Amino acid sequence: MSRTEPAASTTAVTTADLAPLVRPGAVAIIGASADPTRIGGRPIAYMLRAGFKGAILPVNPNRAEVQGLACYPSVAALPQVPDVAVIAVPGAAALQAVEELGARGTRFAVMFTAGYAEVDEAGAAAQGALVAAARRHRMRLLGPNCLGLFNAAAGFYPIFSASLEGGLPLPGRIGIASQSGAYGTHLFAACRARGIGTAMLVTTGNEADLSVADAIGWMTRDDDLDVIMAYVEGVQDGPAFAGALAAARRAGKPVIMMKVGRSAVGSAAAQSHTASIAGNDAIFSAVLAEHGAIRARSTEELIDIAYAATRRIYPVPNTLGVITISGGAGVLISDAAEAAGLPMPPMPEEAQARLKAILPIAAPRNPVDCTAQAFNDLSLIGRFTESMIADGGYSSILAFFTQIGGAPSMAPAIRAQLNAVKARHPDRLYALSVLAPEERNREYEADGYLLYEDPARAVVALDAMGRLGASFSAPDPAEVPAGEPVRLPETNPSEAEAKRLLAAAGIAAVPEAVCADAEAAVAAAGSFGFPVVMKILSPDILHKTEIGGVLLDVSDAEAVRRGHATLLERAARHAPGARIEGVLVARQVRGAVECIMGIQRDPVFGPVAMVGLGGVFVEVMRDVVFRRCPFGEDVAEAMIRSIKAAPLLTGARGRPPCDVAALARMLSRLSVFAVAAGPRLASIDLNPVFALPEGAFAADAVIEVGEAG
Amino acid sequence: MSRTEPAASTTAVTTADLAPLVRPGAVAIIGASADPTRIGGRPIAYMLRAGFKGAILPVNPNRAEVQGLACYPSVAALPQVPDVAVIAVPGAAALQAVEELGARGTRFAVMFTAGYAEVDEAGAAAQGALVAAARRHRMRLLGPNCLGLFNAAAGFYPIFSASLEGGLPLPGRIGIASQSGAYGTHLFAACRARGIGTAMLVTTGNEADLSVADAIGWMTRDDDLDVIMAYVEGVQDGPAFAGALAAARRAGKPVIMMKVGRSAVGSAAAQSHTASIAGNDAIFSAVLAEHGAIRARSTEELIDIAYAATRRIYPVPNTLGVITISGGAGVLISDAAEAAGLPMPPMPEEAQARLKAILPIAAPRNPVDCTAQAFNDLSLIGRFTESMIADGGYSSILAFFTQIGGAPSMAPAIRAQLNAVKARHPDRLYALSVLAPEERNREYEADGYLLYEDPARAVVALDAMGRLGASFSAPDPAEVPAGEPVRLPETNPSEAEAKRLLAAAGIAAVPEAVCADAEAAVAAAGSFGFPVVMKILSPDILHKTEIGGVLLDVSDAEAVRRGHATLLERAARHAPGARIEGVLVARQVRGAVECIMGIQRDPVFGPVAMVGLGGVFVEVMRDVVFRRCPFGEDVAEAMIRSIKAAPLLTGARGRPPCDVAALARMLSRLSVFAVAAGPRLASIDLNPVFALPEGAFAADAVIEVGEAG
Known part of the structure; x- marks a missing residue:
């Protein structure tokens, strides 16, 4: 194929x-x-x-x-x-x-x-x-x-x-x-x-x-x-x-x-x-x-x-009002709504008081429980539902009437009660949870009610209507301007070359210098301030940590000299034929939240960006978000905020919040870069990306180049 | 009440x-x-x-x-x-x-x-x-x-x-x-x-x-x-x-x-x-x-x-074999089984080859797809299902026949095919996903088949039968010997006192010393080796970090002296009336995985133990496990292994594995302690607990004492 x-x-x-x-x-x-x-x-x-x-x-x-x-x-x-x-x-x-x-x-x-x-x-x-x-x-x-x-x-x-x-x-x-x-x-x-x-x-x-x-x-x-x-x-x-x-x-x-x-x-x-x-x-x-x-x-x-x-009602915003004759079912429905993420705001206090005045044993908060008393006075159903729409403003109504909704002696009056409300508020979604014979169900459906025996299924379907409404009414995402053309090298670039390519696209890396010898490394470290990070630099060594090619916490000039020798020795031992372009010295960032960003080329959907928190969050918790490239900063920020561990970026545990806007800018620019680089781009890994209270910086960058497309 | x-x-x-x-x-x-x-x-x-x-x-x-x-x-x-x-x-x-x-x-x-x-x-x-x-x-x-x-x-x-x-x-x-x-x-x-x-x-x-x-x-x-x-x-x-x-x-x-x-x-x-x-x-x-x-x-x-x-068949172990006339439904069922955690091992290679010989276009792996060809030769259903039990050994069989299972021209023959298999293997669970008229459904049910229109619901129910079987056949948990009687003090104990109480129950803390003055602190630090941790010690200050009462990375004797003064000054400033019992000096543990353990008294179920990984895992991911006290080490170990982030304890990301047995011992002992302490125990927090390659140590301990029960 x-x-x-x-x-x-x-x-x-x-x-x-x-x-x-x-x-x-x-x-x-x-x-x-x-x-x-x-x-x-x-x-x-x-x-x-x-x-x-x-x-x-x-x-x-x-x-x-x-x-x-x-x-x-x-x-x-x-x-x-x-x-x-x-x-x-x-x-x-x-x-x-x-x-x-x-x-x-x-x-x-x-x-x-x-x-x-x-x-x-x-x-x-x-x-x-x-x-x-x-x-x-x-x-x-x-x-x-x-x-x-x-x-x-x-x-x-x-x-x-x-x-x-x-x-x-x-x-x-x-x-x-x-x-x-x-x-x-x-x-x-x-x-x-x-x-x-x-x-x-x-x-x-x-x-x-x-x-x-x-x-x-x-x-x-x-x-x-x-x-x-x-x-x-x-x-x-x-x-x-x-x-x-x-x-x-x-x-x-x-x-x-x-x-x-x-x-x-x-x-x-x-x-x-x-x-x-x-x-x-x-x-x-x-x-x-x-x-x-x-x-x-x-x-x-x-x-x-x-x-x-099929009702073609997609409420924005979607809120759920529940009317029930069973308190227990009301709780069950509330659980289902929370699990689905469908809001069930309470009725206004005054409206609750009015319903209490009508029926003192009612629980009128939402779920609104009109209790078994509704069997004796079916007008309660109409009056309570009317108040839920007129006062509570709910866009979706779910009524739990179970067998009562199917009882021959009750169903016609229940339909009349509900139909009067529905005629006044035709723009709402109405779902019923009833246990009724087939022909009675058909009557309710002909009136325009959605029928679900299990109220939890009704909740999922009603929630979906709101999500559809939000999607239909959302503006088209802003056109993302094409990036500057990117000329990928013939073979995989070195880390420094990768960072230069990315920097040209506005993606910042941690301040660093390529050092040809030990003394240059000492000078660079002195200019950044100690401690520094040192890495071997070679287009032939993509995964440096695997050969011990990264040194952290290098704390003084003497340690820089020793580190330089160590890195060259390890490269010679583990990657004997590799072309060595020198040693990279970078400022060691402290107090950052470590993130990971990447691009992978999906065979079906083309370049896809990924973002997550670094380390265990990606590897153990699989807490990452994907999106086809390219996309703008608004989309990127929404992606970042949808990560489960996002509170770590926004100030959880008393930390200062990170610069999410800078992180989003970086992610959006990466997505534009990925498209501009064309089909020869196989993957990009920025791992870690340091998210700081001001700014975000890639601490490492790996670009893999594939066959010509 | x-x-x-x-x-x-x-x-x-x-x-x-x-x-x-x-x-x-x-x-x-x-x-x-x-x-x-x-x-x-x-x-x-x-x-x-x-x-x-x-x-x-x-x-x-x-x-x-x-x-x-x-x-x-x-x-x-x-x-x-x-x-x-x-x-x-x-x-x-x-x-x-x-x-x-x-x-x-x-x-x-x-x-x-x-x-x-x-x-x-x-x-x-x-x-x-x-x-x-x-x-x-x-x-x-x-x-x-x-x-x-x-x-x-x-x-x-x-x-x-x-x-x-x-x-x-x-x-x-x-x-x-x-x-x-x-x-x-x-x-x-x-x-x-x-x-x-x-x-x-x-x-x-x-x-x-x-x-x-x-x-x-x-x-x-x-x-x-x-x-x-x-x-x-x-x-x-x-x-x-x-x-x-x-x-x-x-x-x-x-x-x-x-x-x-x-x-x-x-x-x-x-x-x-x-x-x-x-x-x-x-x-x-x-x-x-x-x-x-x-x-x-x-x-x-x-x-x-x-x-x-109601079939009273609770298979141990439970494996699912799926026979289908639709490859797509087979994939859907496989997804549902994986989501439920119900294993679907493949058919043995030889059996697959035999089925391929019968029907070359069959996909015989599991799901076993006998394709629309089954309509032309219904004996395929019997022969394939027989092989799934005899060769595949599945304890639960789910057949997806959709409308074909309800077709008047097909259903009697399908029943005959399945009944012959079922008569030979009455100890298996058989579920059908068919779309059939009511009277035909009743026939299948009378034969002993479970009917679910949606195969995903069948998967959940069949999986539950296996979980019930595992529970019914599990031995009763070992009786946990009562702990030594615990005499809680009248008021909340200090950290040191809490650790002494716990140590008597076999719950180890990080080596530490209570020091009355700065020189005692210097001596203690020298005996542990630098760096050390220093904490203010007072029964009136439960949450030390909130007043800056914990110092990390104290690296030499002079820093210990300065730290001692700092802690006393902060205590005097933020908790003026607090009784100060001195300063705690402890070895600073490195390379540990930080865990959290605790006890809370539930008003309904009494003391309940909790365990999780420390920091973000508890606070952001809510990745914790609960159990009523007391329980043995086997139960404790199962709790720890059921934490989502447990791979971090068992060697993920190239770390040395932690001593899970020691952690489990600690957790079990804590549960016994909680019961022995009686109803006046309100809560215990061990946070963090350091899990090391050898041993596990509480680095902090807070015990709260409530009203007499």
Whole structure:
């Protein structure tokens, strides 16, 4: 599989226009079957059932008629040019079909055929031939090895999943973009089982041409869809993927994603399953966060959040008001809200007093507990909820009514109470936790309430609506000016050379001098003041500490002389052939917080910056933050403040606060440098970076240069 | 509310015998109502419906008959002594009923009546009077302010929840012990909606007498129950609670618990809801972990785990084998297993080769992906699953079949395939992730499969079965010998005195000397070797660093003299009245890992030990572990190794490993000391403790003494 070198800029990426693919006038089925349970028969059966309005053109040399439709012996014999062709024939016949369809001007092929890159090298070569043929004819391919797609509004079902047997999708405005056919149809079926409509499903299989990014990008532009669910194992074209997410954010359409392969064993399984590049999971999460896409932790969470998003209410700021008939459930919900980070501010004191006056045993703080007394006087529900919105100002309301909400004697009155409030405040999100029979649930949903049996799941979904709102309303990040062009040397630069390159980009190092001999070192140390740090300087010795090439706490002139001799002796012993450029003498910084910054080139997303606190925080606690390059100082500062140990930088334990602004400037400049350095930059390590009350300085710098891009 | 001072030993605590409460021969209803929807009418209506075999004795002076039963004007008029009485009359009448029932020999009262300690001080006093009356008659109280209980097998329903209107519980072997009536019945109703049987529910309300610990303790002994679900807001009697959990573990009955009040806002809500002591949530978690009880993170998780436990298969060790028809779902499940900590070892190479020979496109590693090909040849499911158990040896099997598992044309054959495997290996746990209609789900469940639509939820439940198995099969922790009696001084001891007390218990401090004057300090420093640490020594100055009372890096005799003067001057300035006992001189330890150990007296659970790494790890990362005192060295070592930053102690970053055994010995001895010191011990802080390659030493010790217990 070929990898695209990621573009070094944030320029918008345009994904494919899929309108002719999802709403064709005519579709051919190459390998059409009279048996509606065969791969080549299912699409025809489903489209007939769904009332597809376009022409269905079966192709099969052995039949004159298929499922009641005229059947054609070949592509050449077709009475019209199909906009889309489903290819359900094996191997060589599939390639021939692509050639013939392409020659006639068909624009899209949906390739069910398997046995390509997902199997072996020979399959990968055959896949390459398919793609080459399609490109020659400007035809786009979905698949191969894909399950197909559907567009419910058009009755268009070029898909062979058995899950459609159980029923067509319910009406709705959710689209599903999935690399896995089985998982994509599982999502559709799970939504149907919960009464949630899914208007479109696109499964992308091997992604020889069209990718999940194209599917997301198209769904962003399709006016029939409001919400996008996605399933991803790995991404090949990072910029296209990020571009699709960015477009969705700009369009105000939430992307809720299941990205598998978090775990080591999961990554191994993903590689055995598809030909995807699993990528670094933390980097993937950072890309999603950058664009406000939501990463679901489970399939249920994915559906819960997408379902909430169908209301198209994304509150900013989001605060949660809870009304409950059980104090215990109120506490449980409060715990869940804190875990999710969803604020539950208390009701105003005066409003609490008014509710107490209505019902002395109420607990009106928030959660607002109207107690079992609500069973005797259901008007309490309306009056309390009204006060929560009018006085408490909550943007999201969660009501815990459990079985009472389903009781035939209570439910109609509860609906009336809530509906009166909702009519006055239609801009709020309302979720109910009730245990009710199916038909009663449908009534609540028809009224516009979100239903979650488990209130903790409601909290997660409501919180996601606020996060989406914040993302949709955030300004686009400021354009980051391109850096000065960087000329990387042919081979890995020495520490001093690396620091010179970085200094030219405004990234400061600790004051230091390159010293050719011992006396120069003594003079430099004298000018900085003791103690100093001494390091061996060689382009051939990247990891100096490993050979004892760094001396700390060098406290006087005599120690500098001894240190100089020691460093040369160690270099000669452990790295005999290394070119020695001298010894580096630097001021020893005290009282700094040690940080680490770095760049790594991700094969999918290009240069990615990392920042964390040094030492144990990185190595033991894995407390680091990633972000694609480049980015500005505001983003850099937010990254730094999101480190768990950030309080150490901002004055914890009675320390003076560090200069976070200087640290952020350095990080942003590093990200610009990484892009300006181009694809030959393999990695940068600034470790440690000293964060001081004034300023931040790199104490060491390693730049690794890779093959020419 | 009175607090019981926790017993200072681990002696088994016996909870109440509730047999007469849950299986009475006769039950009286004080305040019986002819209306089956009133508080005093519902228990009668439910018992009549459920066919309760004992005598139902309504008491109401205004009626001769209630719901077809003879009604009595007073307790005195009852024709027989009720074993249990439901009290559904207000205030003074309730107290009178307790007196009269007690006088006649009734052993248990279920008090629906509210308006006691949950309301105000006057209510608390009235509750005290109730308890006093009951005690005089040796009668036990459930409640007041409780919803009641049920025992389905006996048809016994002294409960006024409307949730029983929707149907009686399904048959099963789960018991529910809940402090909240509304939440307890929500659990029962949610179980019923999922087809899960619940044999018993006990709600404890204000817990004036019987507590959730009594309910758990009884369910442990009740042969009709295998699994205990519990809901807890706060515990008043820590030893009874811990004793009930310990008894459940010994009986091999899992306790799965929802403990609310994790969050700050949750705790505030809990206090407004009941009169419970919320306690320190981390300590509560530690108590649950100590006894192998499982803390659920959501209601669904609580039910998911209890449901899995009804199979009574607790595998040791637990390994997960996953069979899937979707590679993507396999990866998703692998991620979930890694997050849960449930091992998914790969299939043996030879077995993988055999499966590849059967189906070349299979991915047979684990997850074992038999691909969509399984639809065409369902025997693959049986052959692959058999190999996973016979060759892979997995103790838990999770099969992801999604809609295929529900397809009418496939499900019977899938069941037959799986049943054949299951018959050969009945000792394994089998869970299915299918999307199927209700009646098909019931068939799978009748065959003994656990059903979870979301496979990630199945993983969490299966993992819990292994954790329960490990807990049930673990030996009881070794009895910890009582420590030497400790005589705490009347007031807070000085640092030196604290260290002497601890030294007598085998807890070593850094070598040090108390010095009365500057020359003694110089002599002591000379004997330890420079540099030394110097500290002011006063029983009135507990937190020395705050007044600058600690000097580090004191490097020679002259510096010792200067330091002595500085310390005295600072003490005089910042703590003018303090009694000065001299200056402490100690060896300055280098190369140690700084730890922190402490004891705090929890109002519920008594002395609790804490250990963590020092400084930022405690203060910023909150990376600490708790355990009730006392405990042995094995437990202490496990605590230390469970700290997230523990790799720093065991040789991370190229350091020499610390003497974890010495650290564990110190921690265990501290826990024994805390118990021996008795209830006047308020807290101990050893901060820092230096962990060295050989040995561990407390560098500072603060003991706080409280009021006499």
